[in-house]
Amino acid sequence: MSEETEKVGSVSQSRYEQIVAELRDVVEQQTQGQFTIGDRAPEIEPMRARGGVITVEPEWAVRESLGRLADDIGLKFNQVKNARWVASRWPKEHRRAGESWTVHRILASIEDEAERFATILTPPGGKTRRTADDASRRMGNQVDNPVSPQEKITAIHSLAREPEVAAAVTTDLLKRPQVADKVPHGDKVRVVEELTRDESVAATAATGLLRTARPALRNPHHLGRHHPHDQASGPNRPDEVARGGPADPSARLPTREEAAPQTVTDFADDNHQHRTRRTARETRRLVEQHPQA
Known part of the structure; x- marks a missing residue:
């Protein structure tokens, strides 16, 4: 030109x-x-x-x-x-x-x-x-015309000092998949834990998690532990395994890690294991009561 x-x-x-x-x-x-x-x-x-x-x-x-x-x-x-x-x-x-x-x-x-x-x-x-x-x-x-990533981050923090502005910016950013994918796993867990302090939010989130978990939970190997109703029959009943069990050498009690459904443990840490076990029981009960849901 x-x-x-x-x-x-x-x-x-x-x-x-x-x-x-x-x-x-x-x-x-x-x-x-x-x-x-x-x-x-x-x-x-x-x-x-x-x-x-x-x-x-x-x-x-x-x-x-x-x-x-x-x-x-x-x-x-x-x-x-x-x-x-x-x-x-x-x-x-x-x-x-x-x-x-x-x-x-x-x-x-x-x-x-x-x-x-x-x-x-x-x-x-x-x-x-x-x-x-x-x-x-x-x-x-702080500079007027940010160039480096850190300068841009500082500018965003400066503009988002008010909680209402910060909430709106965070919501808009998390709607972008490429942004959410770059958030570290630990930070995602902390965000979920913080947001679900509100009982109504926790209930809605749990409903979505249970729907996601239902197909996997229909398979006992994904659940990792047996419901009491499952003990009526089958070579791998937990009571039989506990007594030395059948000849099947692969039969064993699930470990603690296996006892928690995967879709829930992705969002919980060791301090919430009791919640995880309770969620597993409730989830299995719901699936059995509404198998076609």
């Missing part, structure tokens, strides 16, 4: 580059303006001395004088106060031309001076200047 036909938004590539060059000059002027405000504010209200412990200035110590300054120049008190602090973190000889006020403000939180001054001089990835997101990544802060 030629430069004449390639567009950025509604403008050509060449016009876009002209706008960028113009606005970089504007941003540089704004940066210098912010630093000027930050340099003048300490003349009115000097920064407090810092010792071994960071001194936290009480609001009343600076609000009256800096508040008046903010009113007289049409800014908010916090804008002036923050400009004063950022300027104090960047002596004039360590301010980097071409880097925005926003980048200087974010990196101002680097506590070690030598590290702070070296960081502003070395943009990542061979760039000539940092973006605001580059500075936020350096500080471990």
Whole structure:
């Protein structure tokens, strides 16, 4: 695609580059303006001395004088106060031309001076200047335009802080089979256990599980244990096996693991074995009472 036909938004590539060059000059002027405000504010209200412990200035110590300054120049008190602090973190000889006020403000939180001054001089990835997101990544802060999977996860968590939003997002995501398939087995178990604390939910879930289990439960080998009614006949009766039983060497009592139906143990752990055994008995009883259901 030629430069004449390639567009950025509604403008050509060449016009876009002209706008960028113009606005970089504007941003540089704004940066210098912010630093000027930050340099003048300490003349009115000097920064407090810092010792071994960071001194936290009480609001009343600076609000009256800096508040008046903010009113007289049409800014908010916090804008002036923050400009004063950022300027104090960047002596004039360590301010980097071409880097925005926003980048200087974010990196101002680097506590070690030598590290702070070296960081502003070395943009990542061979760039000539940092973006605001580059500075936020350096500080471990949330970015505006997430790129990595972890940044996207952090953005989702930030947006889903309210329980109602989190519930809606979770519901929508779990409707996507490819998402549900990637959820670890242990997490699925925990979700099922948590959701089935509600008795009505547990009853509905159990109904579905029993329907799924019914075909397998009609085969005693899948059930893993015998109902008392099954002891009337057959060479593998549990009472016979317990006494030494018939000649069939394969006849034996089921192990504890075999005694639980597979479709239920997929959703339970060792702390719920008693529930599993009870579910097996109830399931077999239902199947026998309603064989054609």
